Amino acid sequence: MIELKDILIQYDQRSVLDIPSLRFEKGKRYGLIGENGSGKTTLLRLLAGTLTPDQGSVVKLTPNGMGYMPQHPYAFSFSVLRNVEMALDKSEVRRKQALAALEKVGMGQFVNARGDKLSGGEAQRMACARIIAKPRQLILLDEPTSSTDIKGMDLVEQTILDYAAQCGCTLIFSTHSPAQALRLAEEVIFLHQGKIVEQGPAEKLLNQPASEQARLFLQHWQL
Amino acid sequence: MKYVFKKFLFVLILGVMILSLAACAKKIENPVIRLSTTTSVNDSGLMAYLQPVFEADTGYTLEVTSAGTGAAIEKGRTGDADALLVHAKASEEEFIGEGYGEERVPFMYNFFVIVGPEADPAGVKGVATAAEAFQKIADAGATFISRGDDSGTHKAELKIWGAMGYDPTGQPWYVSVGDSMGRVLTVADEMVAYTFTDKATYLAHDNALSLLLEETDDMKNTYAMIAIKPERYPDTNYEGAQAFIEWMTSEKALKLIAEYGVEEYGEQLFFVP
Amino acid sequence: MQTLLEAFRLLLGADPELRQIIAVTMQMSLLSTGISALLGIPLGVLIGANDFKAKRLVNRLLHTLMGLPPVVAGLIVFLLLSRSGPLGTFKLLYSVTAMVIAQVVLITPIITGLTANVVSIKAPLIRETAAGIGLSPFRRMLYTIYECRVPFVSNILAGFGRAIAEVGAVQMVGGNVQFKTRIMTTAIMMQTNMGHFEFAIALGIVLLLISFLVNSLVGRIQEKTLSA
Numbered sequence: 001m002i003e004l005k006d007i008l009i010q011y012d013q014r015s016v017l018d019i020p021s022l023r024f025e026k027g028k029r030y031g032l033i034g035e036n037g038s039g040k041t042t043l044l045r046l047l048a049g050t051l052t053p054d055q056g057s058v059v060k061l062t063p064n065g066m067g068y069m070p071q072h073p074y075a076f077s078f079s080v081l082r083n084v085e086m087a088l089d090k091s092e093v094r095r096k097q098a099l100a101a102l103e104k105v106g107m108g109q110f111v112n113a114r115g116d117k118l119s120g121g122e123a124q125r126m127a128c129a130r131i132i133a134k135p136r137q138l139i140l141l142d143e144p145t146s147s148t149d150i151k152g153m154d155l156v157e158q159t160i161l162d163y164a165a166q167c168g169c170t171l172i173f174s175t176h177s178p179a180q181a182l183r184l185a186e187e188v189i190f191l192h193q194g195k196i197v198e199q200g201p202a203e204k205l206l207n208q209p210a211s212e213q214a215r216l217f218l219q220h221w222q223l
Numbered sequence: 224m225k226y227v228f229k230k231f232l233f234v235l236i237l238g239v240m241i242l243s244l245a246a247c248a249k250k251i252e253n254p255v256i257r258l259s260t261t262t263s264v265n266d267s268g269l270m271a272y273l274q275p276v277f278e279a280d281t282g283y284t285l286e287v288t289s290a291g292t293g294a295a296i297e298k299g300r301t302g303d304a305d306a307l308l309v310h311a312k313a314s315e316e317e318f319i320g321e322g323y324g325e326e327r328v329p330f331m332y333n334f335f336v337i338v339g340p341e342a343d344p345a346g347v348k349g350v351a352t353a354a355e356a357f358q359k360i361a362d363a364g365a366t367f368i369s370r371g372d373d374s375g376t377h378k379a380e381l382k383i384w385g386a387m388g389y390d391p392t393g394q395p396w397y398v399s400v401g402d403s404m405g406r407v408l409t410v411a412d413e414m415v416a417y418t419f420t421d422k423a424t425y426l427a428h429d430n431a432l433s434l435l436l437e438e439t440d441d442m443k444n445t446y447a448m449i450a451i452k453p454e455r456y457p458d459t460n461y462e463g464a465q466a467f468i469e470w471m472t473s474e475k476a477l478k479l480i481a482e483y484g485v486e487e488y489g490e491q492l493f494f495v496p
Numbered sequence: 497m498q499t500l501l502e503a504f505r506l507l508l509g510a511d512p513e514l515r516q517i518i519a520v521t522m523q524m525s526l527l528s529t530g531i532s533a534l535l536g537i538p539l540g541v542l543i544g545a546n547d548f549k550a551k552r553l554v555n556r557l558l559h560t561l562m563g564l565p566p567v568v569a570g571l572i573v574f575l576l577l578s579r580s581g582p583l584g585t586f587k588l589l590y591s592v593t594a595m596v597i598a599q600v601v602l603i604t605p606i607i608t609g610l611t612a613n614v615v616s617i618k619a620p621l622i623r624e625t626a627a628g629i630g631l632s633p634f635r636r637m638l639y640t641i642y643e644c645r646v647p648f649v650s651n652i653l654a655g656f657g658r659a660i661a662e663v664g665a666v667q668m669v670g671g672n673v674q675f676k677t678r679i680m681t682t683a684i685m686m687q688t689n690m691g692h693f694e695f696a697i698a699l700g701i702v703l704l705l706i707s708f709l710v711n712s713l714v715g716r717i718q719e720k721t722l723s724a
Contacts, residue, residue: 290691291689293691293692294688294690371674372686372689393675398590398673398674399673399674400671400673401672401674401686402672402689410590412579413578413590414589414590415579
């Protein structure tokens with residue numbers, strides 16, 4: 001369980017994230033939606049620990065076993081296999097775990113390809129493999145399929161759902177696509193200009209948004 | 224009417240005559256004289272001292288460039304100079320023999336000196352000739368800085384070693400730097416070593432070296448001027464070079480040269496015959 | 497034309513003094529570059545990969561040092577090593593050591609700055625990903641250095657190119673002493689001043705070849721980095 005209190009992050013005197021209180025429950029799947037610049041990435045970075053708030057506190061009662069996939073995951077200039085292995089602890093099963101993960105995200109044939117020669121979508125799937133290669137208690141994914149094609153997206157979404165079900169982790173992800181939020185999230189948080197404007201069960205919020213801003217944001221999306 | 228007109232005409236003609244006379248006097252075909260001289264002469268400050276007087280007296284403009292003796296003389300061969308002012312008799316005669324220069328006009332001389340550490344570990348002070356001094360330095364293995372640049376000074380130094388029949392090249396105490404007199408004195412100062420230099424540069428240079436030996440016969444250094452013959456390079460300022468040489472050998476100039484340095488250093492730096 | 501032929505003859509005949517000058521030049525340049533790289537690369541990585549309070553100040557200082565005119569560096573080292581200076585007792589003036597010192601002063605900021613620039617481009621992305629998969633700061637640093645290995649090589653080569661072509665500082669503190677501190681650049685200057693153009697041209701050709709080689713290698717590495 002994660003608890004945020006009185007979070008304030010500013011940049012150039014502008015509030016980038018302003019959350020008085022927010023709570024994530026163990027094992028649940030949360031989707032963050034909102035426009036560009038609404039604070040989705042900032043919130044994920046805060047949860048991942050790569051950003052410290054100007055004010056406020058983040059309390060994680062599941063401190064270990066976190067996996068975070070940034071919006072632009074870095075692909076190192078060695079093999080895809082090694083790129084995934086580096087996320088795992090040194091052990092005899094490391095190779096097997098990495099290979100299995102790559103297979104699940106459909107990157108089986110790229111095992112020996114060089115990481116930095118992959119396309120955007122391939123690199124994202126590889127980054128995803130890093131996360132699901134071992135069980136974790138919390139996974140944070142920043143637009144995990146933004147560069148992937150539809151076929152790849154289906155595969156990755158299914159893999160994430162299987163993984164979450166299998167290890168019972170908390171999933172917090174951001175997405176541009178309300179449809180994806182519906183598929184993957186149990187609860188949806190709508191961010192607007194750094195503030196949480198609406199929060200609630202995915203089906204309800206996405207189909208019948210209560211707030212004006214959420215309605216505006218979702219109006220182009222037809223069920 | 225006619226009277227006024229005549230007077231006007233007279234004044235006009237007179238005016239034109241006066242103007243053309245004045246123009247004639249000031250009119251020089253090529254007012255720039257390129258003088259190629261050595262770094263030693265430049266470092267002594269003599270040319271900077273004489274130049275304004277020469278230019279005021281003759282209306283010429285003097286462009287002085289300095290380099291090591293070898294390169295200074297080379298400018299005469301490549302057409303980059305109108306006149307030379309150097310002090311390397313053998314090289315000068317070779318140059319004239321090749322047909323580049325008019326004739327050697329020696330006009331002033333001075334002496335090289337040997338300077339070194341105040342403590343004088345090699346015991347140079349008081350010997351009769353430079354050759355003896357060099358012998359003492361070699362025997363003691365005392366550090367000696369050489370120009371090493373084929374300059375007039377360097378050639379004079381080599382002549383003395385030659386007279387002794389001794390070649391110091393490669394000896395650990397013989398430091399050849401291949402540079403100007405000023406820089407050699409800096410190195411000698413830094414390394415507290417002996418060196419062979421012209422007196423003018425030594426006095427003008429800021430250092431802690433002591434004057435150990437001067438005015439021996441084998442250290443006499445004669446300066447000469449050479450006008451470059453215009454045949455090879457048509458834009459050579461032959462008239463200018465001759466005007467320069469004429470002025471430099473005039474009584475006025477020779478007097479100035481003899482006076483140079485007296486006020487500042489208490490003694491004359493260049494001697495005239 | 498005649499001079500050019502003479503120059504080639506000198507080169508092919510391998511005049512012993514010519515060879516010695518080239519040897520001293522290479523010794524000095526390799527030593528200078530090596531020391532500057534050992535100092536500059538770790539420093540550059542530290543500066544480029546990390547965010548710290550004084551970073552802006554450090555960057556500004558670095559850029560100022562990168563633009564240090566060689567003659568000023570030469571002057572400073574000369575004054576330090578001179579008989580009347582603080583390090584005068586070591587009698588280092590007019591030695592290869594003095595030249596190496598002056599060059600290290602000049603080249604280390606350059607290598608540090610270039611390294612920091614390269615690292616600072618990749619470091620934030622690497623850090624974000626590394627945090628996400630639980631990499632220790634030490635391992636993250638090692639991976640960062642590995643990822644920047646190609647530009648590091650080109651930076652070192654650039655440093656070497658500077659070392660071998662430098663003339664002002666090394667003339668001042670080295671003294672161009674025959675058989676001891678005479679290197680290609682100072683020898684070329686001297687021979688030109690003396691009017692001995694064949695020797696100067698021969699050395700010039702060697703220097704040009706080395707320079708071209710080094711610079712074209714740097715260019716090729718940069719091309720490959722850009723196209724990757």
